[in-house]
Each structure stands twice: as C-alpha cells, then as structure tokens.
Amino acid sequence: MPELPEVETIVHGLKKELLNKQIVEVWHDWPRVFQFSEGGCKEFKKHVLGLTILKIERLGKYIVISLGKRFPQSRLLIHLKMTGRILIGTWKVEGGRWKSLAAMSSQDNSLRYVHSALIFADGTAMLFSDIRKFGRMILVEEANFERHERIRTLGVDPLQPVDVDSIAQQLQNRSIAIKQVLLDQSVVSGIGNIYGDEILFKAGIHPLTKASDLTFKDITEILKAAKRVLQKAIRLGGSSMRDYRDAEGKKGTYFEHRLVYKREGLACIRCKNSTVERVIIHGRSSHYCPNCQKRGV
C-alpha cells in the first residue's frame, strides 16, 4: 500500500543506510522487475555495476536513487506498487532463497518474496521483496531523466507549494469523480486509495462529486487537507495494514489514527451520529460520511 507517506518514510530510512555504497552485484529470479530503456536485466546489470549511490529521494510514489562514480550517471526508479518492500541488511543467498545473517531487524517471511537484489562492496545488500510482483526497478540515464515518460507525466507534489489555479484548470474539463482524480498521478502525485479517502473526509467533500463541479474554494480545501493528512501520516510512519514496512522493517501507525478509510458501518468520528458508508468508485473502495461530506452543486 505504499503511498506518499510510506515511500517518504522508506526513503528516510534508506538515506541513513545506503548512501555511498557501491554496487558490485545484481541478483534476480524474475527478470521482469528490471527495465532499462529497451533492454532488460542484462543491460540493467551492465550499466549499474561499479556505481555508487549518491542520492536518494522521493518523486510521487517513486523511490529515486541517483547512481554514479563521482557524478550522477543514471537514476534508479523503484515503484513498490501494492506489496513491494525494501529490505536492508546482511544476507546470503542459498538455493535461490535469501537467508538473514544480521538483518537490521527480523524480516520474517518477506524473504520468501525477494525477486531482486543489489549487493554492495561492504557485503550488505538491498533486497526487493514483492509478493505480487507488480513492482519495478527502472534505470534511466541521467541525460534522459527529465523527459522520461514516468517523470515527465508526474503531477505536482502535494507537500510542495501548489498552484491552485493550474489544478483548478485541469479539473475544469474532468467529468469523473474527484476521488478518481485524486488518484490520478498526472494531476497530483503520491496519493492512493487510503489517503484519497482521508483527504476528502478532512476537506468535507463527497468522493463522488464531479471534479468539474468543485469550486475554487473546494479545491483549495482539498489541497490544504492533503498537506495536513499526508504530513500527519509521515509523522506516524505511514499506514500498515498488511504488507507495508519501512526500510528498517517497522510498521507505521497511521491506520490506527485514520478518519474514514476502512471504517464502513462505524460511527463517523466527526459528527458521531452518521455511519461511514462505502461505495465503489472506478473499481476502488471509497469510504465517506454521508453527513459530513456533501456533494458539490
């Protein structure tokens, strides 16, 4: 479930552990995790060996790792999709399976789902565990980074100062539900199903409201709510329902502090006398209070 707060938390942990490490080996048992321009894992490996981790940051839901000798030569984009996890520690691979030697913390059965790994000169490794195998590691040459499809089409980061006029303009000709638009990474990047519901609850906007029906004030409220909700979630280390763990293997506690998500049938925490309802929007469960969240127009 890694959304912006989870990825931010992971990146924070990775910075503490991985900076200045040199990649000396690449391992995988599922070639499709690697992408490098037109090539696959062979080309990926060739380009990455010997490079050092110079910088780690978050762009939307991507972990972005700058690699080079002295200056950045390429960037590694990691998307965790639904069930991806990054494990850091000391391990050995035995019969195609990774075994813990001195992991930063116990990673229990997630070791079973490791499908790729970067091994560093100091003997430590970064493992990429992913039950559903939707996650990807995409290598992009530095010169092509800004115009790479995945990066070029990324919407604004909700934690950065946002130009409300430009967002309002984009929503003008969108007839779909605001909930669906919030999940569109090309409008605003980093929000997923959980925080989409949380943000709309906080803003008092019904998730089925058509984006084009929102007033300028509504949009301002939503963006303000987004900052608050996401910042709080980062403070709490993200949400852990099932799979999510940070780089140190720790869960986040936002889920226990959630406002509406997965609270169907329970009393609304704001008005207390309505019951949280659930509706499917574009195939995704959406939770809201029918009393506190009014539909626009």
Add this chain to the structure above:
DNA sequence: TGCAGTGTTGCTTC
C-alpha cells in the same frame, strides 16, 4: 472449494 476483493499502474479500445 471457489471466487471476489486487495494497496497501483499501464495498455487497449472506444
């Protein structure tokens, strides 16, 4: 037992 549902995104089609 079998099947719907699950946190995400990209591709195809209209």
Add this chain to the structure above:
DNA sequence: CGAAGCAACACTGC
C-alpha cells in the same frame, strides 16, 4: 484527449 475495462500476480477471507 477523456474515460472505461482489464491485465499484471499472489494471497486472504467469506
């Protein structure tokens, strides 16, 4: 271009 539907994959719970 916008929008809908489905595919990628594995597991859980009813």
